[in-house]
Structures are given as C-alpha cells and as structure tokens.
Amino acid sequence: MSEWWTYRAEDFLLFSPRVYWRMFETHNAALWPLHVVTLAAGLLILLIAWRPGVFARWITLILAILWIFVGWSFLWNHYSGINWAAAYIAPAFAIEGGLLLVLSLRDGLAFDRRGPVAWTGYLLLVFGIAGQPLLAPLQGRGWASSEVLGIAPDPTAIATLGVLLLARGGLVPWLLPIPVLWCLLSGITLRTMGEPQAWAPAAAVALTAAAWIWTIIRQRGSLPAA
Numbered sequence: 001m002s003e004w005w006t007y008r009a010e011d012f013l014l015f016s017p018r019v020y021w022r023m024f025e026t027h028n029a030a031l032w033p034l035h036v037v038t039l040a041a042g043l044l045i046l047l048i049a050w051r052p053g054v055f056a057r058w059i060t061l062i063l064a065i066l067w068i069f070v071g072w073s074f075l076w077n078h079y080s081g082i083n084w085a086a087a088y089i090a091p092a093f094a095i096e097g098g099l100l101l102v103l104s105l106r107d108g109l110a111f112d113r114r115g116p117v118a119w120t121g122y123l124l125l126v127f128g129i130a131g132q133p134l135l136a137p138l139q140g141r142g143w144a145s146s147e148v149l150g151i152a153p154d155p156t157a158i159a160t161l162g163v164l165l166l167a168r169g170g171l172v173p174w175l176l177p178i179p180v181l182w183c184l185l186s187g188i189t190l191r192t193m194g195e196p197q198a199w200a201p202a203a204a205v206a207l208t209a210a211a212w213i214w215t216i217i218r219q220r221g222s223l224p225a226a
Contacts, residue, residue: 015082015083016193017193017194017195019082020082020193021136021141021145022145023078023079023081023082024136024144024145024146024147024152025144025145026078027073027074027078027151027152028144028145028146028148028151029144031073031151034150034151035148035150035151037150038066038148038149038150038151039129039148039149039150041062041066041149041150042128042129042149042150042159043129044058044062045059045062045063045125045129045159045163046122046125046126046129049111049113049121049122049125049163049166050113050122052110052111052113056109056110056111057103057104057107057109058104059104059109059163060100060101060103060104060109061100061101061104063097063100063156063159063160063163064097064098064099064100064101064104065097066097066149066150066156067093067094067096067097067100067156067160068093068094068097068098068101069150070093070150070151070152070153070156071089071090071091071092071093071094071096071097071153072090072093072094073151074151074152074153075087075089075090075093075153076090089182089185092178092181092182093153093178093182095178096160096175096178096179099171099174099175100175103171103175107169109163109167109168109169109172110167110168110169111166111167111168112166112167112168113166116211116214117165117211117214117215118165118166120162120165120207120208120210120211121161121162121163121164121165121166121211122162122166123162123207124158124159124161124162124165124204124207124208125159125162125163125166126162127155127158127159127162127200127204128149128155128156128157128158128159128160128161128162129149129155129159131200132146132147132148132149132152132154132155132158132200133146133147133148133155134146135147135197135200139195139196139197153182153186154182154183154186154200154201157178157179157182157183157186157201157204158179158183158200158201158204160175160179161176161179161180161183161204161205161208164176164179164208165208165211176208180205180208182201183201183202183204183205184201184202184205186201187199187200187201187202187205
C-alpha cells in the first residue's frame with residue numbers, strides 16, 4: 001500500500017474538469033431563461049446598494065431567495081451527483097438563506113458607501129453579477145457553462161461578500177462564514193483541477209479579509225476614516 005504522503009490533491013478528485021463543466025451546461029440548459037430574472041435581481045441589488053433607503057431590506061430578501069434556490073437546484077440536485085460532499089454543503093446554503101430571510105423580516109442591513117471597504121464591496125458585487133459569467137467564454141468554454149448569479153454558487157457567494165462589505169450592523173459577521181468557506185472550497189477545487197479561474201473565489205476571500213482587517217484597524221484609531 002502506498003504511503004499517504006505520496007498522494008496529491010488531484011488523487012482525491014471525484015470528477016474530471018470535463019464532467020464538472022458539463023454539469024454547469026446541463027444545469028444552465030434546465031433553468032434557462034431564469035438567468036434573465038436572476039441577473040435582473042442582481043442589478044436591482046446593485047441599484048439599491050448604490051442608493052439605499054426604504055428598499056434596503058429588499059437586498060437581504062433577494063439574496064435569501066437566491067441562496068436557498070442555489071443550494072437546492074445546484075448543490076442538491078446537480079453537484080451531489082458527481083460529488084457526494086455537496087449534499088452536506090447544501091444545508092449550509094439554506095442556513096445562509098434563512099439568516100438573510102430573518103434579517104430581511106427585521107430591519108435589513110444598513111449601508112455605508114464611503115471608503116475603500118465600500119468600494120471593495122462594489123467591486124465584488126459587480127464581479128459577481130457581470131464578471132463571473134464572462135469567465136467561461138474568455139477561457140474558451142462558451143456561454144453554455146457560464147456561472148450566473150442566483151444559478152451557480154460562486155457568483156452568488158462573491159456578490160454576497162460584496163454586499164456584506166457595504167453593510168454595517170452586528171449581524172454582518174454571522175453572514176460572512178458560509179460565503180467565505182464556499183469560496184475557499186471552490187477555489188481549492190478549481191485549483192486542483194488546474195483551472196485558471198481559481199483566482200476568482202480566492203481573490204474574493206483575500207479582498208474580504210483585507211477589508212475587514214482595514215475596518216478593525218480603523219476602528220481602533222490607527223487609520224484615518226476615508
């Protein structure tokens with residue numbers, strides 16, 4: 001029997017890159033044209049986040065629906081077919097959606113559009129809505145395997161991190177772990193498959209961590225408010 005240290009991360013993959021991206025193609029084909037609705041929801045989130053007011057709680061309500069839907073439609077119904085662990089991850093998406101739903105029924109989120117942390121939030125939000133779907137055609141896979149907000153988990157998690165960087169309030173830290181952990185898991189999976197777009201979820205986590213470190217330092221008075 002081979003020694004355990006002779007194994008590489010690739011040896012634990014349960015699927016090939018071809019099977020992985022084919023899963024997105026079949027998932028997209030099954031749900032089209034729902035993508036138009038979820039992209040419109042993403043643009044509505046961006047618009048409300050830019051001009052928050054009485055409609056601010058709609059952001060958490062929309063995100064709650066998207067998280068629950070992605071957990072059920074993608075992780076439970078599709079991803080679990082090639083990766084048994086997805087069936088155990090799907091409930092985490094339901095938990096995130098439940099937390100967002102409870103928050104939307106209460107006071108929603110308060111938003112702060114000022115400073116580098118807020119602009120980092122807008123960057124992640126825009127990338128989750130408009131940037132992530134472009135990665136598939138840019139890498140030669142075609143639009144059929146594009147990852148769209150509210151349809152696939154990566155853009156949903158990245159856009160949510162963007163919203164949470166724009167938000168203020170005591171419940172925000174409770175909403176961060178699940179999207180961060182998903183981005184880490186997705187980044188590791190893509191990196192193991194040798195996919196160049198592994199940088200996207202990894203960069204989202206790095207930017208979120210940097211923004212929170214900046215916030216903590218500023219709150220302690222070491223940095224001027226921007």
